[in-house]
Amino acid sequence: MSVKLLDNKAFYGYRVRRTVAGELYQEYFSLKKDGKRLDGRAMKVVEKEAIARDEELEACLLYTSPSPR
Secondary structure (H helix, E strand, O other), rough: OOOOEEEEEOOOEEEEEEOOOOOEEEEEOOOEEEEEOHHHHHHHHHHHHHHHHHHHHHHHHHHHHHOOO
């Protein structure tokens, strides 16, 4: 899994990063709304979205990878 929680001055949320067919995909899922940090259930919803996107990119990686011979 390449989902990472970032918590710094610039950003608070999840980053999804994968390289598929030589192209880097990097997407961010914010854990802030209206300037306030999400917690509890709302935070879990965003985490699930980030994990789902990571799984989608992983499936692309598996589909585009050359098969071993």
